[in-house]
Amino acid sequence: MVEIDRQTVERLDREDELAPYRELFQLPEGLIYLDGNSLGPAPKAVFAEMEHAVREEWANGLIGSWNEAGWFDLPRRLGACIASLIGAEADEVVVSDSTSINVFKALQAALALNPGRKVILAEQAGFPTDLYIAQGVQAWNKDLELRLEGRDGERIEELIGPDVAVVLVNHVDYRSGALRDMAALTASAQAAGALVVWDLCHSAGVMPVDLGGCRADFAVGCSYKYLNGGPGAPAFIYAARRHHGRIAQPLTGWWAHRRPFAFESAFEPAAGIGALLCGTQPILSLRALLPALAIFERVDLVRLRAKSEQLTELFIELVERCCAGHGLRLLSPRAASRRGSQVAIGHDHGYSVVRALVERRVVGDFRAPDVMRFGFAPLYIRYRDVWDAVERLGEVLESGLWREPRFAVRSIVT
Numbered sequence: 131m132v133e134i135d136r137q138t139v140e141r142l143d144r145e146d147e148l149a150p151y152r153e154l155f156q157l158p159e160g161l162i163y164l165d166g167n168s169l170g171p172a173p174k175a176v177f178a179e180m181e182h183a184v185r186e187e188w189a190n191g192l193i194g195s196w197n198e199a200g201w202f203d204l205p206r207r208l209g210a211c212i213a214s215l216i217g218a219e220a221d222e223v224v225v226s227d228s229t230s231i232n233v234f235k236a237l238q239a240a241l242a243l244n245p246g247r248k249v250i251l252a253e254q255a256g257f258p259t260d261l262y263i264a265q266g267v268q269a270w271n272k273d274l275e276l277r278l279e280g281r282d283g284e285r286i287e288e289l290i291g292p293d294v295a296v297v298l299v300n301h302v303d304y305r306s307g308a309l310r311d312m313a314a315l316t317a318s319a320q321a322a323g324a325l326v327v328w329d330l331c332h333s334a335g336v337m338p339v340d341l342g343g344c345r346a347d348f349a350v351g352c353s354y355k356y357l358n359g360g361p362g363a364p365a366f367i368y369a370a371r372r373h374h375g376r377i378a379q380p381l382t383g384w385w386a387h388r389r390p391f392a393f394e395s396a397f398e399p400a401a402g403i404g405a406l407l408c409g410t411q412p413i414l415s416l417r418a419l420l421p422a423l424a425i426f427e428r429v430d431l432v433r434l435r436a437k438s439e440q441l442t443e444l445f446i447e448l449v450e451r452c453c454a455g456h457g458l459r460l461l462s463p464r465a466a467s468r469r470g471s472q473v474a475i476g477h478d479h480g481y482s483v484v485r486a487l488v489e490r491r492v493v494g495d496f497r498a499p500d501v502m503r504f505g506f507a508p509l510y511i512r513y514r515d516v517w518d519a520v521e522r523l524g525e526v527l528e529s530g531l532w533r534e535p536r537f538a539v540r541s542i543v544t
C-alpha cells in the first residue's frame with residue numbers, strides 16, 4: 131500500500147465491494163469495533179428472527195416446533211452452512227455444544243482411532259481451554275502423555291514422533307494472530323501416523339479454510355467471533371468423512387444415538403457426523419446463528435481474506451508511522467500471509483492503553499501479560515476505521531491519557 135493518507139483510505143472504502151455488508155450489522159454510532167475476534171456484532175436480521183423463534187415457534191408452536199420448525203435438524207443444517215466456509219462437505223460438520231466440549235470429543239475420538247499411541251501433542255501457548263482440556267483428558271488416563279510445543283521443544287513439527295496419537299493445534303494463535311500452515315502441518319503429522327485436530331476459532335468466517343484439501347481429521351471452532359452468532363453461541367465440530375462410522379467419543383448422549391427416538395437401552399452411535407452430538411441443544415441460540423450464517427452465503431472468501439490482509443497491513447503501517455517512541459512492540463507476524471485477521475501489539479501498560487482507547491470509542495481487548503489485540507473483521511470494518519483508530523491510539527499515547535489510575539482498574543473480562 132503506497133502513499134497512505136485519509137483520501138486514500140476513503141477511496142479504498144468507496145471501491146470496496148464488501149462495503150455493503152456493513153449495513154447488515156447493528157453497530158453503535160461512532161464506535162470503531164476492533165473486537166470481532168472476541169464477539170461479533172449483532173446482524174440486524176437477528177431481531178426479527180428471534181422474535182419469530184420465540185413468539186411463533188416456541189410460544190405458539192410449542193412442542194410441535196421440534197418437527198414443524200425443524201429444530202431437531204438445526205445442528206446439521208447449521209453445520210452444512212459452516213461446512214461451506216471451512217472446506218468441508220455438508221455432512222462433515224455439526225453445530226453443537228461449546229468449543230471446549232468439542233475439543234474434548236475430538237481429542238477422544240482421535241485417540242480412539244489411534245489406539246496404539248499414547249501422546250497428545252499440543253501448544254503450551256495455545257488458547258488455554260485447549261490446553262486445559264488436553265490436560266483433563268490426560269489426567270483421566272494416566273497412560274497418556276501430554277507433549278507441548280514451547281515446553282518440550284520450540285516447534286510442534288519437531289515434536290511429532292511415532293508415538294504421537296493426535297496433534298491439537300490452533301489455526302490462528304489467539305494472542306499473536308500467527309497463522310499456521312494447515313496443509314504442511316497436517317501432512318507431516320499424518321506422515322508420522324498421527325491425527326490432527328484443528329481449532330478454527332480465529333479463522334472460520336474470516337479467510338478461506340480448506341479442511342478437505344488439507345485432509346484434516348477433526349476440527350472445532352466457535353461461532354461467536356467472526357461468524358457473529360452471538361454471545362456464547364454454539365460451536366461446531368468437523369470430522370472427515372473417512373472417519374465416519376468409526377467415531378467413538380465418551381459423551382454418548384441420546385442425540386449421538388443412531389435412533390434417538392427409538393429410546394433403546396443400549397447406546398449405538400450415529401453412523402455419520404451425528405456421533406459427535408451429545409444432548410439437547412440451545413435452540414434459541416441456534417436460531418440466532420441462522421441469519422448470521424445467511425450473511426455469508428454470497429461472500430467471496432478470497433476477497434474477504436484480501437481485505438483482511440489489507441486492513442491489518444494498513445493498521446501496522448500506520449501504527450509504526452504515527453505511534454513510534456511509545457514503547458509499542460509488534461507481536462504479530464510482519465508478513466500478512468502469516469497472520470490472521472488481528473494485530474497484537476505489546477505495551478508494558480497494555481491494559482490501561484486499551485481501556486483509555488475504549489473511552490475514545492475504539493474497542494480492542496487485552497490479553498495478559500501485555501498484549502493489546504485489535505481484530506479486523508472485513509465484513510464491517512472500513513479502511514477509514516483503521517485510520518481513525520490509529521489516530522486515536524496516537525492521541526491516547528501522546529497525551530498520556532492512559533496513565534490515569536481509573537484505566538488500570540481491572541474488569542473481570544479483559
Ligand SMILES: Cc1ncc(COP(=O)(O)O)c(C=O)c1O
Nearest residue numbers: 228229230257259304329331352
Ligand atoms: C482458540 C480458542 N479456542 C477456544 C475458545 C473458547 O472456547 P469456549 O467457547 O468453549 O469457551 C476460544 C475463545 O476465545 C479461543 O480463542
